[in-house]
Amino acid sequence: MKKPLKWTLLSVVIGALIVGVGMVGFKKQSPEAAANVPVAPQQGYRMPPFTLTEYPDNKTIDTKDLIGKPIFINIWASWCPPCQEETPDIVKAYKQYGSKVVFLSVNATSQDNMPDVEQFIKHYGITWPVALDKNGEVLQEYNIVGFPTSFFVNRQGIITDVNVGLITAQNLNDQLQRITE
Amino acid sequence: MLYSLLQRIPSVWIALVVGGLGAWVYLRTVGNNDPVTDAIKDRVSGVVLVYIFFSKFVAGLIFHPSPNLRDDIFSMLGGSGTNGWLVGILAAMLYLLYGLHTARVLGRRAFAVAAEGTMIGSIFFFAYLAVVNINPFRLEFSLRSIGAILLLLWAVRKRAQLVAHPQRLWAAFEALLFVTSVLALRTTVLFVFSPAQWLFIGVIAGSLVIEGIADLKGLPDSPQTHLTEKGQIQHDFNEDQNALNGPNNTVIDHTNEHDAH
Numbered sequence: 001m002k003k004p005l006k007w008t009l010l011s012v013v014i015g016a017l018i019v020g021v022g023m024v025g026f027k028k029q030s031p032e033a034a035a036n037v038p039v040a041p042q043q044g045y046r047m048p049p050f051t052l053t054e055y056p057d058n059k060t061i062d063t064k065d066l067i068g069k070p071i072f073i074n075i076w077a078s079w080c081p082p083c084q085e086e087t088p089d090i091v092k093a094y095k096q097y098g099s100k101v102v103f104l105s106v107n108a109t110s111q112d113n114m115p116d117v118e119q120f121i122k123h124y125g126i127t128w129p130v131a132l133d134k135n136g137e138v139l140q141e142y143n144i145v146g147f148p149t150s151f152f153v154n155r156q157g158i159i160t161d162v163n164v165g166l167i168t169a170q171n172l173n174d175q176l177q178r179i180t181e
Numbered sequence: 182m183l184y185s186l187l188q189r190i191p192s193v194w195i196a197l198v199v200g201g202l203g204a205w206v207y208l209r210t211v212g213n214n215d216p217v218t219d220a221i222k223d224r225v226s227g228v229v230l231v232y233i234f235f236s237k238f239v240a241g242l243i244f245h246p247s248p249n250l251r252d253d254i255f256s257m258l259g260g261s262g263t264n265g266w267l268v269g270i271l272a273a274m275l276y277l278l279y280g281l282h283t284a285r286v287l288g289r290r291a292f293a294v295a296a297e298g299t300m301i302g303s304i305f306f307f308a309y310l311a312v313v314n315i316n317p318f319r320l321e322f323s324l325r326s327i328g329a330i331l332l333l334l335w336a337v338r339k340r341a342q343l344v345a346h347p348q349r350l351w352a353a354f355e356a357l358l359f360v361t362s363v364l365a366l367r368t369t370v371l372f373v374f375s376p377a378q379w380l381f382i383g384v385i386a387g388s389l390v391i392e393g394i395a396d397l398k399g400l401p402d403s404p405q406t407h408l409t410e411k412g413q414i415q416h417d418f419n420e421d422q423n424a425l426n427g428p429n430n431t432v433i434d435h436t437n438e439h440d441a442h
Contacts, residue, residue, distance in 0.1 A: 003396055010392075014385065017356060022373045024363040029370065037366055038315055044365055045315075145189050160368040164189075168241065178369065 034156035041142040043162055047071070047153045048141050052106065052131035055121065061104070061131045070179035071102045071153040075138070077112045078120040080147040082166035087124045089169040094128055097176045103128035108147065110136035154179045192313045194233055200306030201229040207301040208294070217291050220284040221298055224277055231276045236269025243268055267376060292347035297336050300354065303329040321364040328357040346395065352388035355381045 027033060039046045051062045063071070074090060076083040094103050107117050109132040121130060133139060142149070150163040152175045161175050208222035244264065277295065281287040304326050311322035336343050336350050343350055359381040367375035374382065 007393075007396075010389065014356075014389070017359065018382065021359055021363050021378065025367060025370070025374065025378070028363070028366050034366065038317075040315055042314075044318060044368055154368065158366060158368055170244070171241075 031156055034158055037158060041151070041159070041162070043159050045159055046157050047073075047151065047159050050138050050141060052133055052138065055107070055117070055130045055132050061129055063104075066102050066104075067157055068155055069102050070100065070155055070176075071104060071151075072097075072176060072179070073104050073106060073151040073153065074148055075106045075108060075133075075142065075144055075150070076148045077108045078116040079112065083148045084120075086148060086166050086172075087120075087126070089167075089172055091125055092169065093172050093176060096173070097180065098128065100180045101176055105130045106133050106138055107131070108136070108139055108144070109134045110139065150175075152176070152179050192310060196306045196309040196313075197229050197232060199309045200302035200304075201225050203305035204298040204302035208298050215294075216284070217286045217288075218294050220281055220286045221277075221291065221294050224280045225298065225302075227280065228273045228277055232269040232273040235272035236265040239272070240265035240268040264376065267380070270380070289347055290344050293336075293340075293344045293350070296343070296347050296350040296354070297333065300329045300333040300336060300350070303354070304333065317365045321361050324361045324364070325357060328361070329354070332357065346392065348388035348391040352385050352392075355384040355388070359385070 034046070037044075037046045039048050041048055047063065049063045051060060053059070054061050076087075090103070097103075105126060105128065107130055109117065117130075117132075120126075131138075138144075142151070146164050148166065150161075150167050150172075151159055152161040152163075154160050160179055163171070163175075167175075205222055205225045208218050208225070212218035212222060278287065281291050281295075307322040307326035307329065311319050311326060314322060332350060332353055335353075359378060362375070362378055362381070367378070369375055371379065
């Protein structure tokens with residue numbers, strides 16, 4: 001093939017490829033497209049909805065009511081050392097992002113005991129909603145294999161990141177910043 | 182117990198091990214004691230380990246050095262962030278390039294064999310990910326696996342052309358990844374594209390630059406593209422001998438040139 005023809009063809013094909021992928025990707029960012037994403041507790045999927053009772057007033061927390069807002073879900077247990085280590089950083093992050101992001105702590109109550117949970121909440125000064133997973137439904141639905149596990153969910157309800165284990169303050173802030181954009 | 186352990190290991194790591202094993206077996210089978218193929222085959226496990234180590238552990242130190250240095254070592258586990266994969270890929274690439282350089286086989290043939298190994302590894306890598314994910318990711322990974330099979334078949338049929346222009350296979354592979362990336366929603370977007378898509382565009386652009394240079398200047402040792410695979414091995418061996426002993430001790434093997442004709 002002659003070189004000018006080869007390069008003209010290459011330019012057209014690659015240009016069309018970049019424009020095409022860019023346009024399809026742009027359309028996929030719309031809320032309508034996000035609504036068609038399947039539900040799974042993994043990055044890139046829509047978060048599985050759940051309903052739990054809140055500590056201490058037994059109010060119902062339904063994640064369906066939170067659609068349209070970025071959400072940070074932290075699943076923890078009072079006896080878990082990494083949970084104890086990361087909570088002061090989450091408390092600091094709440095002060096910074098609490099007005100923009102819904103913070104939701106889910107205690108693995110089925111594997112914990114209430115006096116320790118209460119002590120944990122009081123000790124670290126957790127002031128955002130804490131939901132109690134008494135039957136382990138959320139643990140099962142979200143395939144939790146270790147504590148703590150953190151989920152970052154954007155406004156469209158898509159999970160943008162899953163962090164299993166301790167999350168550093170820097171990583172936490174980066175992810176929170178990302179879901180507010 | 183086993184199920185629980187497997188659940189704790191990221192599926193990408195398992196897919197990498199599966200893909201690496203597939204590539205290793207393939208390179209071992211087709212290698213025929215070829216020094217270039219052997220050098221790449223011997224580094225497959227290293228590439229997998231370097232990727233895992235750097236993407237998960239070292240990336241945290243690079244992106245967020247102060248908290249990782251201040252806190253205990255466990256914080257490294259949670260510090261890699263979402264861009265750890267990029268550090269892992271760069272580290273694995275550098276590891277392979279450095280290894281091939283020290284083995285004195287770095288060149289167009291090495292890029293061609295590495296591309297072929299990447300294709301076979303990708304078939305298994307994406308097939309595994311297709312199994313453990315649900316749609317739309319399952320469709321994306323399935324198409325990538327099938328695409329890698331087609332590219333591998335093309336590479337095997339046009340091996341002489343591939344040795345002369347390995348950038349074409351790399352560009353075609355990246356184009357495959359780029360096109361299939363539209364199937365799933367991207368959660369991180371930087372100027373229209375996701376970081377992974379920018380990486381694909383970067384490799385395609387790099388391949389075009391190399392193609393352009395080859396078109397403008399020609400290939401420095403283009404005669405070897407006409408040789409058979411055995412001839413290419415002999416050619417590389419002669420070049421190594423030249424480098425070691427000087428041009429007077431070159432081993433001349435005309436039979437390969439006859440093979441080519």
